[in-house]
Amino acid sequence: MKCSQYQFTPLEQYIHDLYQHLSIAKPYQLDMIDIASKLNIWLHFADIRSTAIDRNGIYSIIIDRRLTKQQQWQDFGHELCHLLRHSGNQVMLPESMVQLQEAQATNFALHFCVPTFMLLNLELPYTENEIIYFLSETFCVEPIFAKKRWERFEQQWTSYQFYESLSKQTLSLVAESTLSREAREDIIMNDRPDPLLEYLKTHKGSFFIHDYESLTYEEKKEMIQHIQTMEQKLVHSKGKTSNTLRK
Template sequence: MSFTTHTEDFIKKLYTQLGIFLPSQLDFKEIAYKLDIQLYYWENPSQALFFKGKVYIFLKEDLNEQEMWQDFCHELCHALWHSGSQRKMPYSWIEYQEWKANSFMLHACVPTFMLKKLLLPLGEKKAVQFICEQFNVEPEVAYKRLQHYSENHSDERYALLERSNYIGLC
C-alpha cells in the first residue's frame, strides 16, 4: 500500500482545484494567473514578495525555460506556505524554509499524482529523460524527483516492473 505526504496531497489538491491534471497543463504563467500572483522578471535572483496583502513572484530574467519553471515552483512554496521577511529570521529558520521550498519545487514540478499515471521507461537514464520531456525540468531535478518517487512509492514501482515483465517488455 502506498501513502502520500502532506506536500503531495497539497499539490494534488491545488492543481486539481486549478483544473490541472496533465503534465502538459503545467504552465507557471497560468498557475500564477489562476492564483492571482503577480509575475515579474528582473536581473536579480528569483524571489517571492508580499506587499499589501498581494503576492509577487520575481523571476530571474536570464533563466532558461526549465529553470524558470523550477524557480517559480520554489518561490510558489514561499508564497503559499511562508510569510515574513527572511532578513529578520534566524539562519536556521531560513535554512528550513529553503529546504521546504526545494522539496516543494520537486513535487510541484513533477507531481506524484501525475507521475503515477505515466508508464515510466525501464532504466534510470531513460526514466530521467522521459521525466525531463514530460515535465519540462532539468535532468538534475528529474533525477532527484525519480529518486524520491522510487524511495516513497517503491511498491508501485515494483508493480510497474512486474507488469512490464508480465507483458514481455523486459
C-alpha cells in the same frame, strides 16, 4: 504502477488538491504564467535573482529571465512555496529558520514541478536513464532535477510498499490471536502511520504542537491522552457555565 495503492504524503496531497483546484491534471497544462494568474499572483521576469514578495497578502514572484525555461519553472515552484506555505521576512528571521524554509521550498519544488499524481499515471520507460530523460522532457525540468525527483519518488514508493507488507503481516498475527490482549492492542495502534495525526484528523479542533517531528510513538500516545483530558475539562467547564446562566 498501481496508482490506487499509493498513499500520498501530506505534501503530495496538498499539491494534488492545489492542482485540482486549478483544474490542472496533465503535464502539458503546467504553465507558470497560467498558474500565477489563477492564483492571483503577479508574475514578472527581470534580470535579477528569482524571488517571492508578499505585500500584506498581495503576492508577486520575480523570475530571473536569464535562466533557461527549465530553471525558470523550477524557480517558480521554489518561490511559490514561500508564498503559499511560509510567513515572515527572511531578512529578519534567524539563519536556522531561513535554512529550514529554503529546504522546504526545495522539496516543494520537486513535488510541484513533477507532481506525484501525474507521475503515477505515466507509462514510464524501463531504465533509470530513460526515466530521467522522459521526466525532464515531460515536465520541462533539468535532468539533474528529474534525477532528484525520481530518487525521491523511489524512496517514497519503496517505503510505502515496505510498510504495506509489514502491515499485512501484523494484521495476520493479530487475526491468529496468538498474543495477549495488550500486545494485540499495541500492534493495532502501531499499524497506523501516526496515531496522533489520525486522532487530530477525526476530532474537531486545531492544535499546534511544538517539536512534533521529534515525538516518539509513545509520546504521541501520551499527547492524545493529554488532549482528551483537556477536552473533558473544557466540556465540564462549559457545563458549569451553562448551569450558572440558567440560575
